[in-house]
Amino acid sequence: MSGPLNKLEQAGQAVWLDFVDRKFLADGGLRKLIEEDGLTGVTSNPSIFEKAIGHSDAYDDGLSEYLDKGDSTIVAVYESLAIADIQAAADDLRPVYDRLEGKDGYVSLEVSPYLAQATDDTIEEARRLAEAVDRPNLMVKVPGTQEGVPAIRQLIADGLSINVTLLFSRDAYRAVAMAYLEGLEERVAAGQPIDRIASVASFFISRIDAQIDKAIDDRIAEGDPEADALKAIRGKVAIANAKLAYQDYLAILETDRWKALAAKGAQVQRLLWASTGVKDKAYSDVLYIETLIGRDTVNTMPPATMDAFRDHGDATAQLTNDIADAEHVMAEADRLHLKLGDVTTGLVTAGVKLFADAADSLLGAVAGKRDTFLGDKLNGMSATLPKSLDETVETRIGTMRKDAWSRRLWAADATLWTGKDEGKWLGWLAAGKGEQVEEDALAKLAEKTKGKADVVLLGMGGSSLGPEVIGAIVPPTTGAPRFHALDSTDPAQVATVAGQIDAGNTAFLVSSKSGSTLEPQLLEAYFRSLPGADTKNFVAVTDPGSKLEASAKADGFGDIFHGDPAIGGRYSVLSVFGMVPAAMMGVDVPAFFTAAKAMVFACGPDSPPATNPGMRLGAIMGEAALAGRDKLTILPSPSLAAFGSWLEQLVAESTGKEGKGIVPVDLEPLGSADSYGTDRLFVHLHLAGDSDDRLESTLKALADGGHPLVRISVADPMQLGQEFFRWEMATAVAGAIIGIDPFDQPDVEAAKVEARKLVDAYEATGALEPETPLYDDGDIAIFAPGDPEFAPTDPAVLLSTHFASLVPGDYAGFLAYIERNEPHADGIARMRAAVRDARQVATVAGFGPRFLHSTGQAYKGGPRTGSFLEITRTPSDDVAVPGRKASFGTVQLAQARGDLDVLVERGQRVMRVHLKHDAAFDRLVDMVIASVA
Numbered sequence: 034m035s036g037p038l039n040k041l042e043q044a045g046q047a048v049w050l051d052f053v054d055r056k057f058l059a060d061g062g063l064r065k066l067i068e069e070d071g072l073t074g075v076t077s078n079p080s081i082f083e084k085a086i087g088h089s090d091a092y093d094d095g096l097s098e099y100l101d102k103g104d105s106t107i108v109a110v111y112e113s114l115a116i117a118d119i120q121a122a123a124d125d126l127r128p129v130y131d132r133l134e135g136k137d138g139y140v141s142l143e144v145s146p147y148l149a150q151a152t153d154d155t156i157e158e159a160r161r162l163a164e165a166v167d168r169p170n171l172m173v174k175v176p177g178t179q180e181g182v183p184a185i186r187q188l189i190a191d192g193l194s195i196n197v198t199l200l201f202s203r204d205a206y207r208a209v210a211m212a213y214l215e216g217l218e219e220r221v222a223a224g225q226p227i228d229r230i231a232s233v234a235s236f237f238i239s240r241i242d243a244q245i246d247k248a249i250d251d252r253i254a255e256g257d258p259e260a261d262a263l264k265a266i267r268g269k270v271a272i273a274n275a276k277l278a279y280q281d282y283l284a285i286l287e288t289d290r291w292k293a294l295a296a297k298g299a300q301v302q303r304l305l306w307a308s309t310g311v312k313d314k315a316y317s318d319v320l321y322i323e324t325l326i327g328r329d330t331v332n333t334m335p336p337a338t339m340d341a342f343r344d345h346g347d348a349t350a351q352l353t354n355d356i357a358d359a360e361h362v363m364a365e366a367d368r369l370h371l372k373l374g375d376v377t378t379g380l381v382t383a384g385v386k387l388f389a390d391a392a393d394s395l396l397g398a399v400a401g402k403r404d405t406f407l408g409d410k411l412n413g414m415s416a417t418l419p420k421s422l423d424e425t426v427e428t429r430i431g432t433m434r435k436d437a438w439s440r441r442l443w444a445a446d447a448t449l450w451t452g453k454d455e456g457k458w459l460g461w462l463a464a465g466k467g468e469q470v471e472e473d474a475l476a477k478l479a480e481k482t483k484g485k486a487d488v489v490l491l492g493m494g495g496s497s498l499g500p501e502v503i504g505a506i507v508p509p510t511t512g513a514p515r516f517h518a519l520d521s522t523d524p525a526q527v528a529t530v531a532g533q534i535d536a537g538n539t540a541f542l543v544s545s546k547s548g549s550t551l552e553p554q555l556l557e558a559y560f561r562s563l564p565g566a567d568t569k570n571f572v573a574v575t576d577p578g579s580k581l582e583a584s585a586k587a588d589g590f591g592d593i594f595h596g597d598p599a600i601g602g603r604y605s606v607l608s609v610f611g612m613v614p615a616a617m618m619g620v621d622v623p624a625f626f627t628a629a630k631a632m633v634f635a636c637g638p639d640s641p642p643a644t645n646p647g648m649r650l651g652a653i654m655g656e657a658a659l660a661g662r663d664k665l666t667i668l669p670s671p672s673l674a675a676f677g678s679w680l681e682q683l684v685a686e687s688t689g690k691e692g693k694g695i696v697p698v699d700l701e702p703l704g705s706a707d708s709y710g711t712d713r714l715f716v717h718l719h720l721a722g723d724s725d726d727r728l729e730s731t732l733k734a735l736a737d738g739g740h741p742l743v744r745i746s747v748a749d750p751m752q753l754g755q756e757f758f759r760w761e762m763a764t765a766v767a768g769a770i771i772g773i774d775p776f777d778q779p780d781v782e783a784a785k786v787e788a789r790k791l792v793d794a795y796e797a798t799g800a801l802e803p804e805t806p807l808y809d810d811g812d813i814a815i816f817a818p819g820d821p822e823f824a825p826t827d828p829a830v831l832l833s834t835h836f837a838s839l840v841p842g843d844y845a846g847f848l849a850y851i852e853r854n855e856p857h858a859d860g861i862a863r864m865r866a867a868v869r870d871a872r873q874v875a876t877v878a879g880f881g882p883r884f885l886h887s888t889g890q891a892y893k894g895g896p897r898t899g900s901f902l903e904i905t906r907t908p909s910d911d912v913a914v915p916g917r918k919a920s921f922g923t924v925q926l927a928q929a930r931g932d933l934d935v936l937v938e939r940g941q942r943v944m945r946v947h948l949k950h951d952a953a954f955d956r957l958v959d960m961v962i963a964s965v966a
């Protein structure tokens with residue numbers, strides 16, 4: 034063969050192809066180039082794979098085959114595809130490699146561009162890739178950044194062949210040339226062979242001219258007096274730079290150091306010309322080939338450049354010609370202040386970023402394909418946002434990608450939030466993959482619990498709400514015990530659960546991360562005192578070293594499960610705190626995690642924000658809150674109605690602090706589209722098979738009316754775990770956008786302290802501190818401790834004054850320290866609807882003390898826009914707590930009063946209505962509705 038490309042080989046220059054594509058390889062395209070054009074190598078980079086994989090369906094078979102295996106990160110999927118191509122190319126080139134005895138015939142695969150600034154990670158990744166590709170003619174491509182240089186030295190010393198990429202300056206080239214020598218010397222010193230170690234130093238050409246030429250053109254356009262001198266070096270700087278780098282190379286060959294290595298069989302580290310397709314179409318399309326032909330060099334060409342050279346290239350060696358001229362060009366560039374040093378430094382950074390961008394887009398494309406393949410095994414999400422919010426969300430997603438939020442979150446980088454200790458609270462990421470639980474231990478526990486009639490969980494907030502939601506949504510297996518979550522000190526509520534069970538045939542679960550929460554302590558004492566109760570049937574779930582762990586051990590509990598101290602209570606549902614009760618209620622935990630993992634992987638570190646469901650939702654929540662849409666209104670389909678109680682604790686306790694945050698609105702009766710203000714972000718969660726025409730038409734009207742609406746679809750209740758994880762990720766991300774620490778709860782403790790003070794005083798004196806009502810008619814009493822404006826008057830005026838303070842953007846809260854039962858829930862729902870419709874404000878509600886451990890944080894620490902009606906009552910049948918003077922009723926009242934004091938202190942508006950007997954509740958409901966009519 035004697036075409037121009039073959040002639041390059043004769044001139045000592047190897048022709049490599051800067052391109053990989055599965056179809057091209059499968060069709061024998063590479064073999065043809067090897068046979069006909071004398072091609073001896075292939076290079077790839079993230080942009081090349083992005084084009085290959087992201088924009089064709091040639092990889093879809095491989096993709097689906099891989100995804101069938103189950104657990105698969107996007108990077109793993111990408112690598113499986115890329116490695117197969119690299120292996121195929123390496124196999125095509127193997128005869129060349131063998132013929133040339135390892136001097137050529139290489140194919141290059143680049144380490145992740147995300148690691149370009151991390152020496153140790155680069156080393157580890159290069160070793161891993163070399164092992165995975167498992168071909169002697171692989172060159173691992175490593176960026177020649179400052180951090181890359183020591184990695185290159187180490188990898189050469191390891192015996193890997195390395196393609197050093199992203200070299201723009203002679204200084205950088207000389208540094209990697211030295212790293213190559215050092216690596217070889219290390220091997221020689223260790224008595225290891227060096228003759229099969231190859232390396233190329235990839236020197237980039239056209240990108241330099243693109244920058245310098247632009248600067249020249251700008252200066253000329255501005256009328257620079259040196260216009261002629263500038264014009265004279267246009268299109269010449271990159272070539273001159275490369276020619277002088279080649280002189281550096283020749284100089285190295287003259288050193289004794291090199292000669293000693295050569296004597297041991299070392300191969301030269303060839304200069305490889307990369308980026309050789311011309312960017313300026315005015316230049317000859319073979320400019321960067323013809324000018325750079327010389328012995329022991331490589332030119333890696335994009336296909337179009339290769340075709341052009343085959344067609345009309347001139348293979349005369351010119352690399353060592355006109356060196357004086359090259360020096361003159363460089364001197365001129367310097368004299369004319371074209372700042373080549375700055376340009377090459379900038380190009381390294383830009384080059385790393387360009388490959389990282391390509392990798393993001395590649396991973397995004399793979400993620401998209403994976404999602405399509407998974408179909409409804411991955412819960413879906415779509416959003417209809419008003420234009421301005423849509424724009425800010427997309428801008429945010431763009432900056433999140435650039436700032437590597439997906440990777441940084443998984444790497445526990447606290448600077449995503451406030452830079453405090455947030456990185457220590459990310460155990461929920463591993464928990465999502467099932468890594469916090471031992472499935473065998475759970476299976477044993479499930480077996481043990483099977484024969485029981487009931488399971489009663491005693492715990493608060495994060496320790497009770499996840500299990501309650503699982504119990505309500507995931508269908509129980511036949512024969513599984515009934516499940517009750519008890520998170521209250523309300524005497525009637527305690528008595529109701531006690532009345533539903535036979536303590537002798539019940540498994541009890543005391544669940545508390547801290548192991549020191551008051552309510553489960555009181556409840557444990559109560560249930561252990563019931564006839565038939567046996568501590569062997571008690572299970573504790575708690576963090577290691579807690580007070581509960583010690584007492585459960587001492588008291589002979591049947592089982593103790595340990596939580597992960599790196600997970601906060603509200604993020605704990607996929608740890609033992611959710612999964613122990615799930616196992617006890619008969620949920621197939623391994624299957625639950627198998628279903629959950631689709632979302633965990635979709636939210637993985639390698640899933641860029643645009644295709645990462647948790648990140649995207651977090652961006653929407655965070656941006657909506659910043660835009661004043663801080664009331665996250667949960668509108669589930671009927672079968673998912675329970676989900677909101679878990680979600681509201683996660684969102685409220687995580688984000689509601691420092692006067693900022695998101696106020697979740699759960700179980701608010703559905704209104705007409707025009708009853709909602711502009712402070713809402715709506716979220717609809719839909720379980721396949723559910724239908725609710727009124728809800729559907731309202732959702733449509735909301736979206737049509739310009740309200741932001743996120744729709745989430747869940748194909749199967751077993752995929753509930755996906756929503757736990759998606760929302761955990763989204764909440765953490767929203768917290769970062771809002772600018773708070775989503776893992777602390779600074780204001781919850783304050784109410785606990787106040788309540789404890791009151792209970793302690795009661796234990797000492799036998800009475801709660803006296804208080805004076807504004808109004809008392811023997812039926813109801815009204816207190817408004819924080820507001821001097823309220824004068825004792827008739828209750829209707831007091832209530833209407835209270836609600837009159839609400840303005841759009843505010844929210845009304847109903848904090849009910851009464852039994853959580855249907856009549857009470859209905860009455861509260863009616864009051865909420867009336868207030869919302871009258872005042873155009875969002876309404877929230879919680880039963881106390883349950884909400885204290887969930888939404889209570891946001892009511893105290895979040896936006897100061899709340900106005901709360903607290904409801905307490907004198908219980909008709911109080912229940913004693915064994916070993917204490919204070920009854921459940923007294924503790925509950927103390928908690929209510931402590932809560933109110935803190936709300937007042939935090940500047941929220943509060944009024945308390947005390948019901949002197951149960952029947953007064955209906956009167957209160959009527960009075961509230963009348964007061965806003």
Ligand SMILES: O=P(O)(O)OC[C@H]1O[C@](O)(CO)[C@@H](O)[C@@H]1O
Pocket residue numbers: 492493494495496544545546547548549550601602603686778781885886887
């Ligand atoms: O599991 P523990 O430690 O009893 O806490 C219960 C709940 O109380 C809180 O600490 C708030 O009071 C929540 O964060 C937590 O989920």
